[in-house]
Amino acid sequence: xxxxxxxxAQRIARELKDGYYVNLGIGIPTLVANYIPAGMNVVxxxxxxxxxxxxxxxxxxxxxxxxxxxKQTITTVPGSVFFDSAMSFGxxxxxxxxxxxxxxxxxxxxxxxxxxxxxGKMVKGMGGxxxxxxxxxxxxxxxxxxxxKGESKLLPACTLPLTGVRCVKKIVSDLAxxxxxxxxxxxxxxxxxxxxxxxxxxxxxxxxxxxxxPEIGF
Amino acid sequence: xxxxxxxxxxAIKDISDGAVLMLGGFxxxxxxxNSIAALVKKKVNNLTCISNNAGVDDFGIGLMLKEKQVKKxxxxxxxxxxxxxxxxxxxxxxxxxxxxxxxxxxxxxxxYGMPAFFTPAGVGTEVAEGKEIRLFNxxxxxxxxxxDADFAIVKAWKGDTDGNLVYKETARNFNPLMAxxxxxxxxxxxxxxxxxxxxxxxxxxxxxxxxxxxxGSNYEKRIEQRTVRKKN
Numbered sequence: 419x420x421x422x423x424x425x426x427a428q429r430i431a432r433e434l435k436d437g438y439y440v441n442l443g444i445g446i447p448t449l450v451a452n453y454i455p456a457g458m459n460v461v462x463x464x465x466x467x468x469x470x471x472x473x474x475x476x477x478x479x480x481x482x483x484x485x486x487x488x489k490q491t492i493t494t495v496p497g498s499v500f501f502d503s504a505m506s507f508g509x510x511x512x513x514x515x516x517x518x519x520x521x522x523x524x525x526x527x528x529x530x531x532x533x534x535x536x537x538g539k540m541v542k543g544m545g546g547x548x549x550x551x552x553x554x555x556x557x558x559x560x561x562x563x564x565x566x567k568g569e570s571k572l573l574p575a576c577t578l579p580l581t582g583v584r585c586v587k588k589i590v591s592d593l594a595x596x597x598x599x600x601x602x603x604x605x606x607x608x609x610x611x612x613x614x615x616x617x618x619x620x621x622x623x624x625x626x627x628x629x630x631x632p633e634i635g636f
Numbered sequence: 637x638x639x640x641x642x643x644x645x646x647a648i649k650d651i652s653d654g655a656v657l658m659l660g661g662f663x664x665x666x667x668x669x670n671s672i673a674a675l676v677k678k679k680v681n682n683l684t685c686i687s688n689n690a691g692v693d694d695f696g697i698g699l700m701l702k703e704k705q706v707k708k709x710x711x712x713x714x715x716x717x718x719x720x721x722x723x724x725x726x727x728x729x730x731x732x733x734x735x736x737x738x739x740x741x742x743x744x745x746x747x748y749g750m751p752a753f754f755t756p757a758g759v760g761t762e763v764a765e766g767k768e769i770r771l772f773n774x775x776x777x778x779x780x781x782x783x784d785a786d787f788a789i790v791k792a793w794k795g796d797t798d799g800n801l802v803y804k805e806t807a808r809n810f811n812p813l814m815a816x817x818x819x820x821x822x823x824x825x826x827x828x829x830x831x832x833x834x835x836x837x838x839x840x841x842x843x844x845x846x847x848x849x850x851x852g853s854n855y856e857k858r859i860e861q862r863t864v865r866k867k868n
Contacts (some may be wrong), residue, residue, distance in 0.1 A: 465736065465737075467806050467809050474865045475863075477865075480859060482664075482858070483805040483806060483807040484805045484806055485662075485859075489861045491864065500805055502808050502811070502840075503662070503739075503809050504740040504813050507736065511756070511757075541733070542715030543715065544733060546736035546737060548735035548757045548761065549757040582761065
């Protein structure tokens with residue numbers, strides 16, 4: 419069984435460490451916030467100008483002046499702080515954010531990422547993604563292993579316009595956990611019931627498989 | 637020195653066709669609603685708008701796009717606006733998409749009197765095309781220029797008659813940066829108070845950057861993504 423979006427987020431949450439400042443992108447990455455281990459102090463950065471992002475507000479308590487980078491209504495937590503967009507990207511550029519989790523349309527075997535544009539079809543813009551991937555110390559990508567047609571999104575080289583180069587460190591897909599290494603995608607774990615052969619068949623870029631590959635436990 | 641004007645119509649009265657405008661806000665949060673409505677009413681055209689987003693189809697800058705008042709948008713993310721995407725893909729609208737941190741820092745640089753700066757955002761991508769690249773500590777950086785805008789239009793929570801501004805929560809976003817960056821800066825505020833009433837330690841934008849200020853009215857503050865949780 420491939421992982422659900424929630425399970426991808428749950429697996430990524432295991433990469434969190436106490437005291438981390440973390441930026442979570444839109445989509446699956448946002449769900450990681452639901453799986454921060456109890457007792458662990460992780461501060462969420464929202465690049466529109468907030469450190470210390472709390473959960474969604476209770477019904478009727480939405481505040482239009484308080485949103486996250488996905489334009490969703492949110493809350494603060496004790497210790498939260500607001501700042502302007504230049505300072506927000508200042509702390510990102512200066513490497514103060516410990517971990518960035520974001521989605522991708524394609525990742526290449528050398529860690530390039532494409533997630534902002536499909537020429538002639540979709541032009542939404544890069545938002546803060548280019549700033550984040552250019553400066554973050556540790557970047558984990560949450561993504562589907564293949565597109566709806568079944569074609570691999572883990573490629574020898576990206577075909578779509580790039581967001582950043584040689585920056586992705588780890589990928590958690592619906593099929594596997596992989597590190598991006600100098601030799602290519604290194605398979606670390608596989609989704610329960612998904613075979614190494616299936617992952618090989620659905621990974622177009624170079625895949626390194628060494629020894630037994632454990633299943634992800636939940 | 638009188639910076640206080642009666643309202644949005646007076647504040648924008650000398651914005652003419654072809655002007656380069658900065659508009660504060662992130663999504664629909666902290667946008668200068670009154671001034672946008674006045675620009676739509678004035679039917680000023682061929683505008684270049686620097687703003688992180690382009691509103692939605694029927695609110696924010698989307699209202700100006702619908703009336704085809706915008707010649708060029710300079711933004712980082714425009715995904716919430718179908719009319720925008722249509723005009724862009726059909727070639728009616730010029731668009732320059734730039735990384736969000738670069739957008740913010742190009743505003744900041746203008747307000748700090750710095751013509752340019754280096755950033756790693758966009759290295760190795762199409763954003764880098766035609767730009768100078770310099771190595772610092774063996775890492776590549778792009779040279780990016782400060783913005784040059786005729787008018788900056790921002791929204792603050794509170795302001796005083798000297799033009800000092802205070803923003804609320806994440807409605808701060810690009811507003812203080814753009815406030816510093818306009819040749820003429822127009823601020824609309826929810827509450828205008830006499831100079832001396834704001835705590836000098838708590839002011840985000842010093843009034844020296846602000847040329848015109850007015851108390852806005854009827855703020856809709858539309859929420860783009862209303863996300864809530866249930867009480868147990």
